[in-house]
Amino acid sequence: MVYTVKTYNNINKIGLRELGNGFQIDGDHKENPDAYIIRSENLHGATLPENLVAIARAGAGTNNIPIDVATDQGIVVFNTPGANANAVKEAVLASTLLSARDYIGATSWVNTLTGEDVPEQVEAGKKQFAGSEIAGKTLGVIGLGAIGARIANDAVRLGMNVIGYDPYVSVETAWGLNRAIIRATEIHDVFKNSDYITIHVPLTEETRNTFDREAFDLMGKDVTVINFARGELVDNTALFDAIETGVVKRYITDFGTEDLLNKEKITVLPHVGGSTEEAELNCAIMAGQTIRRFMETGEIINSVNFPNVKQTLTTPFRITLINNNVPNIVARISTRVSDAGINISNIINRSKNDHAYTLLDLDESDEQKVQALADEFNKSEHIVKVRIIKK
Numbered sequence: 001m002v003y004t005v006k007t008y009n010n011i012n013k014i015g016l017r018e019l020g021n022g023f024q025i026d027g028d029h030k031e032n033p034d035a036y037i038i039r040s041e042n043l044h045g046a047t048l049p050e051n052l053v054a055i056a057r058a059g060a061g062t063n064n065i066p067i068d069v070a071t072d073q074g075i076v077v078f079n080t081p082g083a084n085a086n087a088v089k090e091a092v093l094a095s096t097l098l099s100a101r102d103y104i105g106a107t108s109w110v111n112t113l114t115g116e117d118v119p120e121q122v123e124a125g126k127k128q129f130a131g132s133e134i135a136g137k138t139l140g141v142i143g144l145g146a147i148g149a150r151i152a153n154d155a156v157r158l159g160m161n162v163i164g165y166d167p168y169v170s171v172e173t174a175w176g177l178n179r180a181i182i183r184a185t186e187i188h189d190v191f192k193n194s195d196y197i198t199i200h201v202p203l204t205e206e207t208r209n210t211f212d213r214e215a216f217d218l219m220g221k222d223v224t225v226i227n228f229a230r231g232e233l234v235d236n237t238a239l240f241d242a243i244e245t246g247v248v249k250r251y252i253t254d255f256g257t258e259d260l261l262n263k264e265k266i267t268v269l270p271h272v273g274g275s276t277e278e279a280e281l282n283c284a285i286m287a288g289q290t291i292r293r294f295m296e297t298g299e300i301i302n303s304v305n306f307p308n309v310k311q312t313l314t315t316p317f318r319i320t321l322i323n324n325n326v327p328n329i330v331a332r333i334s335t336r337v338s339d340a341g342i343n344i345s346n347i348i349n350r351s352k353n354d355h356a357y358t359l360l361d362l363d364e365s366d367e368q369k370v371q372a373l374a375d376e377f378n379k380s381e382h383i384v385k386v387r388i389i390k391k
């Protein structure tokens with residue numbers, strides 16, 4: 001069995017080797033592949049092909065994928081948690097330091113100087129570039145996931161006071177946080193008490209415009225706002241007013257829109273937070289491994305729309321079903337299998353919201369019988385996607 005994968009956005013080739021020999025990448029079947037591996041490609045409004053069963057986002061944010069549409073079509077969407085977190089952490093630490101001292105302005109100025117007395121001009125003019133230090137300043141971190149937690153811990157090591165806000169922080173992350181980090185129970189405490197604020201949350205309806213007029217009104221003066229998460233987390237009109245009134249000293253973002261460009265107190269980067277050799281490789285490796293595991297075994301790890309399901313395949317065949325999460329569905333599924341004269345060795349059914357994923361390990365080596373059962377499932381009400389996996 002050869003599975004087909006279509007890639008978008010230059011996925012690292014070495015990482016894609018994780019797929020192994022059983023996969024054809026960007027070959028003849030690329031218009032109707034089994035799986036996509038993508039980065040920031042915007043899939044909203046695109047038709048998801050009929051054969052597609054999986055989308056792996058080689059990266060963290062999945063707001064470029066129509067998750068509800070994919071779920072309704074029985075497509076499992078994955079991401080690669082933490083795989084590019086160190087890259088973003090370093091970009092944010094660099095941004096913090098760049099805001100504290102105007103290195104960019106200073107080098108531009110030095111390059112304007114001419115004459116044999118450049119050293120003297122440097123000494124005479126350098127006072128205009130005196131900055132401040134980040135040690136002793138307060139950094140607010142909104143979102144303590146893979147990126148935010150790393151930044152919070154490293155900022156403590158750099159001598160900063162750190163306030164973290166994340167009402168949904170995972171237990172695992174909480175264990176890894178430096179005890180010096182102050183936990184804010186209200187986001188307002190971050191706005192009120194920080195010299196620097198950095199945000200690391202997914203873009204959702206809840207987080208959209210986290211930095212709105214009310215947020216800026218709570219801040220003191222000369223606050224640096226750093227946004228390597230998504231542009232839509234900031235209300236730009238409110239931001240411009242906050243810059244005008246001296247509340248925001250500098251806004252550094254990885255997400256450019258026309259209104260942000262060429263403004264003195266705004267630094268825009270071209271979405272390069274996760275663009276390092278290491279991060280691109282990590283993401284591609286993890287995406288490749290995730291897709292291979294899902295296609296070859298049906299196991300789900302790191303999905304954003306279906307629960308994790310792990311079960312070693314020991315029988316000749318496994319049928320995987322994506323079904324609507326309705327009463328009595330498991331009983332109906334097992335009845336269908338027994339009506340086909342097949343014994344179930346193992347069954348797992350895990351649900352998430354309106355959908356569920358079911359693994360049926362079958363004590364049956366007759367491929368035609370298994371195919372006939374899969375055909376029955378394909379015709380059944382509430383069954384969205386059916387796959388047969390051969391050991």
Ligand SMILES: NC(=O)C1=CN([C@@H]2O[C@H](COP(=O)(O)OP(=O)(O)OC[C@H]3O[C@@H](n4cnc5c(N)ncnc54)[C@H](O)[C@@H]3O)[C@@H](O)[C@H]2O)C=CC1
Pocket residue numbers: 059060061062081082084085088142143144145146147148165166167168169170200201202203206207228229230254271272273274275
């Ligand atoms: N600029 C770039 O190239 C990159 C940008 N990103 C962006 O950064 C985001 C975060 O990435 P990771 O840290 O890897 O994700 P993550 O999933 O590890 O962490 C996100 C954290 O946000 C928290 N959160 C969710 N809603 C929240 C809310 N309303 N208030 C406070 N916290 C909330 C979650 O509990 C979680 O701990 C991604 O969703 C993506 O949009 C990620 C990687 C690269």
Ligand SMILES: O=C(O)C(=O)COP(=O)(O)O
Pocket residue numbers: 039040058059060061062084271272274275
């Ligand atoms: O991982 C993320 O969420 C990112 O924003 C990285 O985007 P990219 O894969 O570099 O286009």
